[in-house]
Amino acid sequence: MSRNVIAITGASSGIGATFARKLAPGHDLILIARRKDRLEELASEFSRLYDTQSKIVEADLSREEDLAKAAEYISNEQRLALLINNAGFGTTGRFWESPLEVQERMHRLHIMATVRLTHAGLRNMVARDYGGIINVSSVSAFVRSPGTTSYSATKTWMTAFTEGLYLELKGMKSNVVIQALCPGFTYSEFHDAMGFERGRLAKSGFWMTADQVVEASLDGMRQRKPFVVPGWRYRVLTAIFSKLPTRARLAFEGITGRARLANTLSAAATVPKKLDGSETE
Ligand SMILES: NC(=O)c1ccc[n+]([C@@H]2O[C@H](COP(=O)([O-])OP(=O)(O)OC[C@H]3O[C@@H](n4cnc5c(N)ncnc54)[C@H](OP(=O)(O)O)[C@@H]3O)[C@@H](O)[C@H]2O)c1
Numbered sequence: 001m002s003r004n005v006i007a008i009t010g011a012s013s014g015i016g017a018t019f020a021r022k023l024a025p026g027h028d029l030i031l032i033a034r035r036k037d038r039l040e041e042l043a044s045e046f047s048r049l050y051d052t053q054s055k056i057v058e059a060d061l062s063r064e065e066d067l068a069k070a071a072e073y074i075s076n077e078q079r080l081a082l083l084i085n086n087a088g089f090g091t092t093g094r095f096w097e098s099p100l101e102v103q104e105r106m107h108r109l110h111i112m113a114t115v116r117l118t119h120a121g122l123r124n125m126v127a128r129d130y131g132g133i134i135n136v137s138s139v140s141a142f143v144r145s146p147g148t149t150s151y152s153a154t155k156t157w158m159t160a161f162t163e164g165l166y167l168e169l170k171g172m173k174s175n176v177v178i179q180a181l182c183p184g185f186t187y188s189e190f191h192d193a194m195g196f197e198r199g200r201l202a203k204s205g206f207w208m209t210a211d212q213v214v215e216a217s218l219d220g221m222r223q224r225k226p227f228v229v230p231g232w233r234y235r236v237l238t239a240i241f242s243k244l245p246t247r248a249r250l251a252f253e254g255i256t257g258r259a260r261l262a263n264t265l266s267a268a269a270t271v272p273k274k275l276d277g278s279e280t281e
Pocket residue numbers: 009010011012013014015016032033034035036038059060061062086087088089090109136137138139182183184185186187188189190191193281
């Protein structure tokens with residue numbers, strides 16, 4: 001019997017690779033990212049262990065031609081059961097201090113790639129009344145801070161976009177499920193690439209593994225939850241934040257954000273390569 005297909009962007013590391021590892025048994029995959037060698041390694045591992053067929057799509061989703069190519073695979077795959085819009089990156093430093101190109105690239109990747117692939121995925125799945133989409137957003141959608149302006153803004157957009165689609169699908173009693181996954185600090189290559197000092201936070205219990213994040217997401221899909229915030233600490237934090245009066249929220253975001261900004265700037269200062277371009281993938 002032919003298997004369902006799962007498409008994952010940013011499958012070459014971290015949360016995306018963990019989704020791929022969890023879902024490879026019993027599914028075929030479309031693995032999308034720029035690092036083709038990493039995708040090939042995963043594909044051969046899954047083929048050996050589970051007989052999984054993986055289509056590798058080498059694509060920089062912030063580039064129009066590559067995005068169009070990825071969207072075509074998603075549109076045409078009649079066995080598509082799940083699309084995971086996961087590719088993303090962070091930046092260090094204040095908005096105007098980091099190159100405009102990096103800021104624009106983040107908006108293209110987090111927003112335009114999500115729009116394009118979700119449109120392709122939903123046209124495909126709604127017609128069959130089957131499937132699901134996971135948009136990997138962030139706790140930053142609820143708790144903003146200086147130094148993460150574009151990141152928080154694009155992740156807030158992603159969460160609002162998912163909510164709108166949830167309402168549209170629910171309104172037509174569709175079986176297609178959609179989720180905004182909102183992780184907090186997660187061990188992956190994300191912060192390592194930023195040169196971010198995670199030592200202190202690691203002791204605070206706020207860090208989670210990609211495995212915990214992915215388990216929470218898949219569990220949420222089974223329960224058709226539109227928002228999944230993995231970890232009780234983050235659930236408490238986001239619940240409190242959404243109830244705070246604006247002035248209190250801004251004061252808190254300012255205090256915690258200043259500490260975080262100082263932390264990232266001093267960490268980045270020890271990694272000159274990253275400081276130049278403020279690019280943090
Ligand atoms: N780690 C955290 O603490 C955390 C917290 C909240 C949310 N998130 C979100 O989780 C998602 C996954 O991040 P991660 O933590 O797993 O980080 P990661 O290990 O750095 O993985 C990021 C993935 O995105 C891909 N990617 C980046 N730019 C791309 C581009 N232009 N085109 C195609 N693929 C691109 C990377 O692949 P290539 O480099 O091979 O292209 C990589 O596979 C991101 O959306 C991030 O915002 C992470």
